[in-house]
Amino acid sequence: MHPLMLPAEPMHRWATDLFPIHRSLTGAGVRQTLAYLQDLLPGLRVESVASGTRAFDWTVPDEWTVRAASITHESGERVADIADHTLHLMGYSVPVDATLPLEALQEHLHSLPEQPDAIPYVTSYYERRWGFCMAHRKRAQLKPGLYRVRIDTDLSPGVMNYGEFILPGSDTSEIFLSTYVCHPSMANNELSGPVVTAALARWLARLPTRRYTYRIIFVPETIGSLVYLSRHLEAMRRNMIAGFVVTCAGDERAYSLMPSRRGDTLADRAARAALRGFAEPYTEYSFLERGSDERQYCSPSADLPVASIMRSKYGTFPEYHTSLDDLSFVTQQGLEGALRVYQRCLWTLEHNETYRATCVGEPQLVRHGFMPGASHKGTAIEPRRLLNILAYADGTRDLIAIAETTRIDVVECVNLAQLLLKRGLLEITWSGMKGGSGSATVPC
Amino acid sequence: MHPLMLPAEPMHRWATDLFPIHRSLTGAGVRQTLAYLQDLLPGLRVESVASGTRAFDWTVPDEWTVRAASITHESGERVADIADHTLHLMGYSVPVDATLPLEALQEHLHSLPEQPDAIPYVTSYYERRWGFCMAHRKRAQLKPGLYRVRIDTDLSPGVMNYGEFILPGSDTSEIFLSTYVCHPSMANNELSGPVVTAALARWLARLPTRRYTYRIIFVPETIGSLVYLSRHLEAMRRNMIAGFVVTCAGDERAYSLMPSRRGDTLADRAARAALRGFAEPYTEYSFLERGSDERQYCSPSADLPVASIMRSKYGTFPEYHTSLDDLSFVTQQGLEGALRVYQRCLWTLEHNETYRATCVGEPQLVRHGFMPGASHKGTAIEPRRLLNILAYADGTRDLIAIAETTRIDVVECVNLAQLLLKRGLLEITWSGMKGGSGSATVPC
């Protein structure tokens, strides 16, 4: 079976398993999540980085442990409890055991008047505070009186964890996938990333041949990617031909592309080719609207070719960063759509050769078994496509450029080019492209 | 008289003379056509290439001789006869003398249900078959019974012919014109090509001076151009600054441009300049919609700068490849329109110098006899045009680029530049441009 035809794995079930875990930048929730992913990806290495470790301008924070957190009215009514929803507790809340009147409690509550049924997602990583989040409708009904607040957390030196999975290819040049594992119960802006990445990694592992080496990481957002960069920047700059931040890959509303900072790298070009004709119309955002780890990877001093293929981009859907970003918003079908585009994209990169037509003029396709002997009004599609590929196979265009110019679907273009290669009508002039500015005409 | 004002020759009459001749890739029809053209162009050389000769991926086919072909019903009624229309016989039909029932005959008939009065044009060059074409209305009325099919043709080793006409210029750099002579009685998609090309060649031959050498060929489409390329590719690549496939140059409906594969060669730039302001609006097609011998000339390994200025492009008009493409669809006025654009185009190429203004600042045009002494609201057109030409004559732009930037008609721009040159306000900085990518700013 063609690798792009393989049935998709149960990503929505994986997301369902991972949903209740209380993830944050650090702590047991991340480790639990990585352990689950290790079951899916034997060979995934879990790394630990000590609190206080520097990564460029940043420092790994203390480890946050969360055991329980609730607010109880003097009447005994429990008005918020993380046993009900992990989002009730503001991320990185310090431990508290106190009784407060409603007025004083209000200063620690977060809610969204315009989305009265949504619990917002709030964190305070770098300022020591505590807080609770709740639906605004519920907050409005809080009775006067005293409230007992109990936050049984721990914020002290420990470790930050992340996962790294390396799939070797026949070439040391690398393709990079990065996704994050630091948000508690949210589906599109969190779990869609690791589950699509895991499915991609499993699919890559099963390919009969693999040209590139894949560097796949599961990190806490921002601090995790910075720590990873601080440890591997030299190798990543030397080897990476294209990279992707996998996030917001699970709903069914839209497809979108966050290009790299340069906007024309091989990652951008492959992503556009994969989206074109398959996931249209898709929205291409400006890099000014970035918001995930491409902020680190594409920063001028790192300057890596990292883009992001998404379904509904973070910040653009009303469920974003609330309890509404749940497993009804994210579906198996939505996840499969993102997976398919990423598969098309990586498949394109694996087969992105620069070709040259071998003969002067058009070949007599009929001699090569391609075409009916009689010409007639109109021409069959197939030969015209073959001739268009040959017309632009001039030794300066890679397959992505040929697909774009000829307006042939990039996966179909791979198939047809392989057919022409087999017949001796095409030859590969240059291979093993490296990343950077992504110009197909200036190989290096 | 200005060469661009010379009255046009009777191209429609030439086409009328050539219309009944039974042309195909090979055979007496091509020779008859070339003989007629020799009368118009003394010096035209007729070449012969033996059947079986290889040209890159192709082979010159056997020569096809056609003497007679008809279908007669057992009642004696003749339902198709090439004496009535050459299109009745499928091109390259093998000889047949047989009697068949209508049902068996049907498998050899071609017609167009959606154009019931048109005889379609069908060939089978590379598969040995036979067939007849007829109006669908007529076919629908065929009576049951037996039909006597007689095809008196001959398909055996012989030659393929083509014509070559070289007009030397003061420079060995060449401009190339190619047209085809292999379709039987069709007017726009055949005869407009050779008659406009012949008129152009006669016009060029009469120019008082001619800077470039003209290589003008009349070839069977595809195999003819491939054979010609196989014999002359090196010289063509060395000398050609621009080339054009002259075809579909005779109706009055539209103007269009098929650009070269590269799209920005000197041929493309001159063609656009010639069309602009004279034949607008015109349609610029994508090279993906190509269909004539630019397929060979522009193939990556030949990579010649060949474009095609047309009236209604092949494949876009309903009469295409049917008996409706006749001498009422093609008119003298239609032919003259195409001729004029080609004359403008070649005239532009002949005068496409790169200029530099000689003085700092604008000249005092009044001192050079150009401008009224008093300034007033608004400025006369003429001086403003002269000043605009001088403003962009910076030693990097050729005349085509200056015409485009200043939005002055390219022929008017030639006239004005020559005036400025005569007054010493312009000088030529670089001349003798060569073909290729056509960038005016990188002479070589």
Place this chain on the structure above:
Amino acid sequence: MHPLMLPAEPMHRWATDLFPIHRSLTGAGVRQTLAYLQDLLPGLRVESVASGTRAFDWTVPDEWTVRAASITHESGERVADIADHTLHLMGYSVPVDATLPLEALQEHLHSLPEQPDAIPYVTSYYERRWGFCMAHRKRAQLKPGLYRVRIDTDLSPGVMNYGEFILPGSDTSEIFLSTYVCHPSMANNELSGPVVTAALARWLARLPTRRYTYRIIFVPETIGSLVYLSRHLEAMRRNMIAGFVVTCAGDERAYSLMPSRRGDTLADRAARAALRGFAEPYTEYSFLERGSDERQYCSPSADLPVASIMRSKYGTFPEYHTSLDDLSFVTQQGLEGALRVYQRCLWTLEHNETYRATCVGEPQLVRHGFMPGASHKGTAIEPRRLLNILAYADGTRDLIAIAETTRIDVVECVNLAQLLLKRGLLEITWSGMKGGSGSATVPC
């Protein structure tokens, strides 16, 4: 106070003072005007160039002295007198003392039927004639009979004057400002130029530091700029990074830009950045529509990077070159608008460094005192702007390019970049840009 916040000077009063002076290419009116400007700009040097001096293709004309000019009907009615309006006399009119019938007088009269209340502005610099201009309504009422015409002028060898003001900076690289002083009583298409230029020069003189040297000239249009070029071209080409022709800078209707001939020089880029977000929508004209001294400065052999920021461009407003271009059409507010854009433009040039972000990844802005510790739905504007500047500070983009890419107002971008520089998050990679083609990515 921030230099861009300083209150504007009384430019409209200066224009009112200068309005009645009878300026032309040469003569006492120009000297009077320059003397007034010397009061505003101590250090302004007034230069004299003898009639007959050559400047490229041009020659300095004889000096024109105008004392009185009038037309009186035999009834004693004075129908035109330059004591009433300087525009009544055609510029460069020869002396006359004659009596003519109305019919003969008509040949010397100029009026605008379509603007019956406007006195047109007409000159005859290079053909010796005389003439009067008047409102068409008045002309239509002229009674038959004899008219006494008295023109007390003098046209004989003398000098042409211009003013030059040099403000040294810490760098010998120069910014150039040119404005003209050769039209009599007109406000937008004359006096707005010198008064905005004088205000700019005074503002520049007061800046605490000044990186560039400013070469500021007040010249008769065309012949004045050509004479200046003929004397200083080598230094201007060596030192000029950007220049501007200041004209039509006083009405309130519009903003517009006349780009340099190349269109992408540093002058063009700084002008666009200054206009953007502050004076939008503004019209960018084609260089084909040029009309002032950029015709000389940008001519191919001078090739200086000179643009023009205007309010309503010459030739586009109905008052142009008539008595309606007066001090009610030009306002203090209109003049201040132009002044502000020029200040923004020069401020931008003074601070147009090429930056590089110092750290890999985004900095932790909170550590540098920039950002609240809690993330929430939406992000504060300020940090996002800082991060966007850092994202594009890659050592290849100057500040103008960063402002354009990040869509941050260029002056705000200067402020933010200086803040980041102070915190050590940015460094200057390259400074002291020179003019020319203006590509920010190819410093020289």
